[in-house]
Structures are given as C-alpha cells and as structure tokens.
Amino acid sequence: MSDRTVNDLGCVPAELPYFHTVGIGAGPANLSLAALFESATTERIALFDAAPGPSWHADLLYSGVRMQTGWLKDLVSLVDPRHKLTFHNYLVTTGRLYALLNAQFDAIPRIEYQRYLAWAAEQIGNISYSSRIDRVSFGEGGFTVHSDGKPLARSEHLVLGVGTRPMLPAYLGGLPADQVFIADGLAARLDAMRADTEAPVAVIGAGQTGIECVFRLLGAGFTDISWFGRHQWFQSIDDSPIANDIYRPQHVDYMQELTRTTRRQLIADHKLTGDALTPGALRALYQANYDGMLELGRYPVTLLPHRDVTSGERDGNDIVLRCTSPERREEYRFRHVVVAAGREATPLPLDDELRERIDLDDENEMIVESDFSVRWKGMNGHKIYALGASRYSHGLTNAGLTLLPVRAARVVNSMFGTHIYQVRDELSPVRW
Ligand SMILES: Cc1cc2nc3c(=O)[nH]c(=O)nc-3n(C[C@H](O)[C@H](O)[C@H](O)COP(=O)(O)OP(=O)(O)OC[C@H]3O[C@@H](n4cnc5c(N)ncnc54)[C@H](O)[C@@H]3O)c2cc1C
Structure with missing residues (x-):
C-alpha cells in the first residue's frame, strides 16, 4: 500500500x-471531498471512520423519515453533474429510478440517501472503517493518524470531517439511563417501553429530531406524549426563495467579506433557514394528533412550547421534570424522557502539540479561512481543512x-493551488 517509506519518526x-x-x-x-478528489488527480486520499x-x-434512521435537502444536492452534482457518483446515477444503476420518481416524494426518504452514500462509499478507493482516530500528530513530512495507540497512515494534508454528536444536557445527568436517554437511544428502547403504552413520555427539543421522536412514539401506540420546546411556538424552516438564497455560493462568498463579529450576528439570525422543523411536519403531526383524538377522546400528544426544562429528578418509578416559562414554574411526571436537545461538535483528535498550534478566535473557535483551511502555526505547506467544524466561518451551509x-x-x-473545479453561481436577483 505504501508509496513512500518513513524514516523520520522513530x-x-x-x-x-x-x-x-x-x-x-x-x-x-x-465522501464528497474524496469523490471530487479522486476524479481530479492521481494522488491518493484515504478516509478513516x-x-x-x-x-x-x-440510530435516527427509520421508515418514514425524510431528507431536509433536495436530491440534486448530492455528493457531486452541483459542481460536476457528469461525475459517476451522482444520485441520479445511483438511481439508474440500482434500477430504482422509475420507482422513486413515481412515488412522487416531496423529500426523499433518509434511508434512500443513506443507501446512496453506502453505494458511493463502495466506489471510493481507500476508506477504512472500524478505525477511530484517537490521535493526530505532526512531524517532519506530515501528519500521522493513530488508532488504539498504533499509527495507521501518514499524509501531507489533513481534512477533519468528524461531524457532530448528540448530547445529554447536564441538568438531566445522573438519571436512570433506561428512563432518560437521547433520541438516538429511542429505537433500542422502544420494545421495552411498549410494555406500557399508556405511561406518560416526554420528548424534549423542538427540532426535527424532536418531532421525529414524537411521531415514532405515536406510531408505536403511545397515548400520552408531551413535547417540550423552548420557543414560543414550534418553528418550521423558512423554505422561501430568499431564505434559500442564503444557501448559494454567492452568499457564502459575501459572508467571507464580512468581519467575524458581523458574520456571527448574521449567522445567528439565519437559524430558521435551516435549524428548524421540515415544513409540513407540524401539519402532519396535527393531523395524526387529531386522528388520535377521534379515537381516544383526547389528544395523545400535548405540545408544551415556551418551556425551558431546567432539571429532572427520580421519584419512585417516575422522572419529575421541572421547567420554567415566563411567569410560571411547572413540574411534570413521566415514565420516560427522550432528549433531542441538540448536538455538539465531535471533539477533534489532535494531539496537544498540534492543538496548541491552531489559531482560535475570541470565542475559542478555530479560525477557518474561505478555502476551509485552518489557520495554524508552523504548517510549512501542510494544510488542515475543517469541514462542518466552524459554524461561524461559513454559516449554516457549513x-x-x-x-x-x-x-x-x-x-x-486549494490543495492543488489551481481551479480544477469551477464553482458557478450566476443570475441571482439578490444583491447582498
Ligand atoms: C438525523 C439527522 C438528519 C439530518 N438531515 C439533514 C438533511 O436532510 N439535510 C441537511 O442539509 N443536513 C442534515 N443534517 C445535518 C448534517 O448535514 C449532517 O449531520 C451531515 O451528516 C454532516 O456530515 P459530516 O460528514 O460533516 O458529519 P457526519 O455525517 O456526522 O460524519 C462524521 C463521521 O466522522 C466519524 N468520526 C467522528 N470522529 C471520528 C474519529 N475520531 N475517528 C474516525 N471517525 C470519526 C463518524 O463516525 C461519522 O461517520 C442532519 C443531521 C442529523 C443528525
């Protein structure tokens, strides 16, 4: 496998x-990076997952859940529609084009997107699974990635694409894990929970994962579901044309011209363009809840907006949740609590020496340049790129x-210092 020998690190x-x-x-x-990389050069890229x-x-993938992004926005099409890894090619070569078209989805099933990713991954040269990178070091000649104390590979450049992970807020820590768990744990616990579908269940978090948990519980026959959200109402994504213009390369470029402080303010203001419920999801829930009400004589789902859950405590077989809302403090009692209260950046496995060389801004975020390279000391031609790790560098599109x-x-x-790929975005009616 090796192209070069490495003698500089004992x-x-x-x-x-x-x-x-x-x-x-x-x-x-x-995967998107590797797809474009491999068709642009004979150099080699390896991914470790x-x-x-x-x-x-x-763990959040099950029948009925839908994408929040249109299928043209696959791994490659926006830049290279003739690439072999387009979603369209996936549909044709796996024989499902007509079936999917005639199903007339407004948004495709997430399971289908996952299958597309797996199909694409099979065609990408070097992907090592079961390889958690727990340390990246830097020495003469480049980066070394390590797993379980063993070095696995070396490289000239490094790309961080570690995504996010769900979190259990500290105010719910220390409670029994079979009763209070993150949304990713619901599927595994559903069978045991079904022993009593009348027991009250809470879902905390008014985002897309929260509503999907509510649907899942409803579909599993639960009849007493309480859904908590912080905002005054459960908000859906602004899918208007101008909100979508925020997700154009033109807008990303415009953001790069702004100071970090202004950018941060604008990005906070963009939340509802992407970080909210799929349009139509609330209507579907209202209709399912109405159907449930016709059957039970009461709504199986109670919506509790404008509640800030502040603590939880075990009391007998139950969990007591305390929450505040303007001018009120309340307590609710549940058998189970499903937490969909957001995700956090997955920690970067850089060793201390490398971590110390990375430039951070006033908010302790890595400084990521417009080409997604990270600013760090002593790079000497070796680049670190960060994809998705810096909300405030490129906005929600990142x-x-x-x-x-x-x-x-x-x-x-940026890696090859030339315009291998053209990013074209013309004809916008908006002047940012
Ligand atoms: C349920 C859900 C649905 C979403 N749906 C949409 C959508 O429809 N449209 C949209 O635009 N966005 C969506 N998002 C948001 C976002 O686009 C996705 O989270 C997307 O997967 C981000 O891609 P990524 O490659 O950056 O990170 P991830 O998909 O999270 O991939 C990161 C990978 O890194 C691996 N990893 C992490 N640490 C290490 C390590 N130390 N060593 C080795 N491997 C490691 C993980 O195993 C993982 O496979 C969704 C998010 C969630 C949670």
Missing part, C-alpha cells in the same frame, strides 16, 4: 502507508448537506 514503521490527504470521518462531507461500515445517523460539493471543490482547488 515510532513509525517504514511500511506505514502515505497519502496525499487523509480525511478523518467518512460522512457525507469527506470509527463506524463499522457505511452509515449515516443510523453544517448541512446543501453545498457539500462546493465545499469539496474549494478544498481540492
């Missing part, structure tokens, strides 16, 4: 494979799937 075996680029994580971000095989938020190939194209262009 602890590194000479046969350690050497790549032009190593990507940590094989989620959509790095902790998961045992291709997967995409597998956290989602909408501009994956555009990001990847900019990284490939």
